[in-house]
Amino acid sequence: MVAVPTTDQSIDAAVHLHVEDVLAAYLSERRSELPELAATFARAVDHLTDFALRGGKRLRPTFAWWGWRAAGGDADGPLARTVLRTVSALELIQACALVHDDIMDASELRRGHPTVHVRFTEAHRAGGWLGEPERFGAAAAILLGDLALAWADDLFESAALEPAMRAAAREPWQAMRAEMFAGQYLDVLAQAEGDESQERALGVARLKTAAYTVERPLHLGVALAGADQGVVDAVRAFGTDLGVAFQLRDDVLGVYGDTEVTGKPAGDDLREGKRTLLVAIGLAYAERDGRHADAQLLRGALGDPDLTPRTIEQVRELMVEVGAVAELERRIERLTSSALAALDTAGLAEPGVTRLAELAVTATRRDR
Template sequence: MTVPDYDADLPVHVERVLADFVREAGAAIRDTEPAFEPGLDALSAFVLGGGKRLRPTFAWWAWRGAGGDPAGPHAEGVLQAVASLELIQACALIHDDVMDSSDSRRGSPTVHMAFAKRHADAGLLGSAATFGLSAAILIGDLALAWAEDMFAGAALPAETLAAARPAWRAMRTEVMAGQYLDVHTQAVGDTSIEAALRIDKLKTAAYTVQRPLHLGAALAGADDRTIRTLLDLGGDLGIAFQLRDDLLGVFGDPSVTGKPAGDDLREGKRTLLLALALRGAREQNRDAEGRLIAAAIGNAALTESDVDDVRQALVDVGAVDAVERRITELTATALATLDRAALAEPAAARLGELAARATQRNY
C-alpha cells in the first residue's frame, strides 16, 4: 500500500478527512430528519469552504517535530485528531458572527443571515432574524459536538488520545472564556491595553497556536520540557498573529479578508491597536484624533469615508507603528524559542515558515 505524503500535501489530507467525517457524521440524521438537511449542508459548506487550516497545521508539525512518523501506523489517526480542530473553529466563527452581528464571512452571507433569508424567502411564520440566529447557534453547537466525535474517534491507541486530552480540554474552555471576555470587555467599554492583551492570550494565542502545538506534541508523547517550550512559543506567536489580524480588521482588503473594511470598528472590538491609539492620543495631546477614534468604536453607522479618517488617525498617533513593532518583537521571540525547542526537521523549518506567514504584513 502506498503511504500518503502527508507532509507535502497536508492541506489536501486535512480537507479529505474533514469531508469524509462530515459526510459520515450527518448521514443518519439526514436520512431520518430531512428538515435538518439545510443545517447539515450549511455546516459542511462552512467547514469545507475555505480557511487557512492553521490549527491542524500547527498541531501536525508539533507532532512531527516531537518524533511523529508520517510513514507510521498512526499517521492517519493523528491527521483525523488534528483536523477536528477545524470543527471547533467552525463553531467559534459561526457563533462569533452571531455575537458580532456580522453580515458576511469569506465573502458570503454569514450562517445566521443565510437562514434568515431562507425563512423570509419561504414566507415562514415568526421572525426571520430570530430563526436565523437560532439556526446558527444550533449549527455551531453541532460543529462543537462533531469536533469531540472526530477527535475521540481517531484511530489511535487509547493512551495516545488520553495524553492529548489535557490540551483538548484546556483549548475548548479557553476559547469560550476568551469569547466571553471579548463581549464583556465591549459591554463595559474597557479600552485598556491590559484588557486587549487578556483577550488576545485566551481567544487567539491559546486557541490558535499554543494548544494546537500542545496537542500535536502530546500525541507524539513529548516530554514536559518540550511542551512547555512549545507553549511559550505559541503564546508569543499567537499574540503576534492576533495583532496582525487586528490591523487587517481596519486596514485589510475585503477581497482578501472576506469581511467589510472597518468591521472591527463597527463591532466595537477593544483591540490593542485601539488601546494604543487612545493612549497615544492622550500622551500627545491629540484630542481631535482621540475623540475621532473613541467615537468610531462600536459605531455601526460608520461609512467608508469615516473608516478612512480613523485609519489616518491611527497612523498619526503612532498606533500602527507601535503594533507593527510588537508583532516584529513577538515573532522574533517566538522564533528564538523555536530554536530552543530542538524539534526534528523538517518540522522546525515548517513551523518557522508558518510563523512568518501568519504574521507578515499583508495589507
C-alpha cells in the same frame, strides 16, 4: 483518501487536502445518520458543511501536524493517518468559533460569503415565515455552531489512538475549548464595558486566538508524539507569543485589510466595536498627544453599524499619525522574535523545527 506525503515540499498542501477529505467524509457520514424525521435539519446541516469546507487556511491542523513531526512523529509511519484524522477535528472547533463569533459581532460576511446566521435570516424572510427573521437566523446558527463543537469531539474520539496517546492529547484538547470560550466572553465583556485597556486587549488575544490557533494545536501535536514536559513548555511558549502576534496582525487587517482579499467588509472591526490592542494603543496615544477630539472620533466609531467610509478613513489616518500602527508592528516583530527564541530551546527535530519557524513568519506577515 489522499496519500500521506513523504516530502517536506508537498506535505503542507497534502495535509490541507487530507483535512478537507476527512471533514467532507465525516460530515457526510454524520448527516446520513440523522433520523428521517430530521430531514429538514439535515438540509440545515448542509450549510455547516459548506461553511467548514469553503476556504480557510487550515492553520490549526497544520501547526498540530508539524508539532507532531518536530517531536519525533514519522510521516512514513503507521500512525501518520491517525494523527491527521485527530488534528482534522480542530477545524470543526474553528467552525464553531467562527459561526458563534459572527453572530455576536453581527457580521454579514465571512470568507467573502454571507455568514451562517445571515443565510438563515434570508431563508426566513424569503419563506415568509412567522416571527423575526434575525432571531430565527441567530437561533439556527447557534445550533449549528453547537453541532460543530459536538462533532469536533466525536471526530477527535473516533481516531484510533493508542490509550497513552489519547490520554496525552486529551489535556490540550480540553484546555483549548475552555480557553476559546473564555476569550470570547472577555471579548464581548470588553465591548460591553467599553474597556480601553491594553491589558484586556492582550488577554483577549491570548485566550481567544493564541490558545486555540497556535499554542494548543502545537501542544496537541507534541503530546501525540509523547513529548516530555520540557518540550511541551517550550512549544507552548512559542505558540503563545506567535498566536498573539497572529491576532495582532488580524487586528491590523480588520482596519486596513482589503475586502477583496480578507473576505470581510472594510472597517468591520470598528463597526463591531472591537476593543483590539490597536484601538487601545490608538486611544492612549491620541490622549497622550492632546488629540482629545480625535480620541472621541475613534470612540464614536467603535460599535457604529452605520460607520461611513469617510469616518473609517479618518480613523485609519489617525492611527497612523499617532503611531499606533507602527507600535503594533513593533510588537508583532518582538513577539515573533521571542516565539522563535523559545522554539530554539525546545530541542525539536528537523524538518519540523524549520517548518514551524517558516510558519511563524507566514502567520504574522499575511494579508488575509
